[in-house]
Amino acid sequence: MAARAFYARIRFALFHPILVTMALIIALLHVGGIDYDEYMSGGRVITFFLGPSVVALGLPLYLRLQELKRSAPAMLTAVLFASAVGIVSVVVPALMAGAPQMVVRSLAPKSVTTPIAIVVSESIGGDASLTAAVVVVTGILGAVIGPLVLRLVGVVHPVSFGLAMGAAAHGIGTARALEEGELQGAAAGLGICICGVMTAVLTPPIVGLLLG
Numbered sequence: 001m002a003a004r005a006f007y008a009r010i011r012f013a014l015f016h017p018i019l020v021t022m023a024l025i026i027a028l029l030h031v032g033g034i035d036y037d038e039y040m041s042g043g044r045v046i047t048f049f050l051g052p053s054v055v056a057l058g059l060p061l062y063l064r065l066q067e068l069k070r071s072a073p074a075m076l077t078a079v080l081f082a083s084a085v086g087i088v089s090v091v092v093p094a095l096m097a098g099a100p101q102m103v104v105r106s107l108a109p110k111s112v113t114t115p116i117a118i119v120v121s122e123s124i125g126g127d128a129s130l131t132a133a134v135v136v137v138t139g140i141l142g143a144v145i146g147p148l149v150l151r152l153v154g155v156v157h158p159v160s161f162g163l164a165m166g167a168a169a170h171g172i173g174t175a176r177a178l179e180e181g182e183l184q185g186a187a188a189g190l191g192i193c194i195c196g197v198m199t200a201v202l203t204p205p206i207v208g209l210l211l212g
Helices: 002-010 017-032 036-048 050-056 058-063 065-069 072-096 101-107 114-123 128-152 158-180 182-211
Strands: none
Touching: 002 017, 017 036, 017 128, 050 058, 058 065, 058 182, 065 072, 065 182, 072 101, 072 158, 072 182, 101 128, 101 182, 114 128, 114 182, 128 158, 158 182
16 A cells, blocks of 8 residues: 555656565565565465456446447457457567567467466466566556557547556556546456457467467
């Protein structure tokens, strides 16, 4: 809560609550001489709630379901393309930069929520730890820069705004969309769900095709 209050005043990307919290935990573990396995013996309780917290995003979606139904075909099409672009936009630059195949495979599912990203990454030969780190970075960048970019290109409609945030920046982006309004949050929650399914389906064939 303190990290959120601080970020609300500063609004600087490097002071995002997730980054601040991570830095504080790492510092405390180092000072206290606590290894990661010992920390996770208690941390697993918190990790368990990651799944239910994603499911809880269905509440604003349920409350705004009738409004979202009107745009269903357009939303499905948009997220389909967004999912494909999200994969290609990181795999191609990574290949051009000469990244090892394991790294490329780990980067591919960067735009979906962590539980899905890890499963997809492992299924195509990626590293779960690297994928988890990239997912967090993607979410933070999306939450910080996403609203600015969307407004710059004229995306102001609540559904479009929320859908883009959820599809590009998963849970962290959805939390940011909820700050804009309930409809934006509902659309972002839908974006997470659809993008997660489509990314799980599209990643193996796209990565396989691009890696040859």
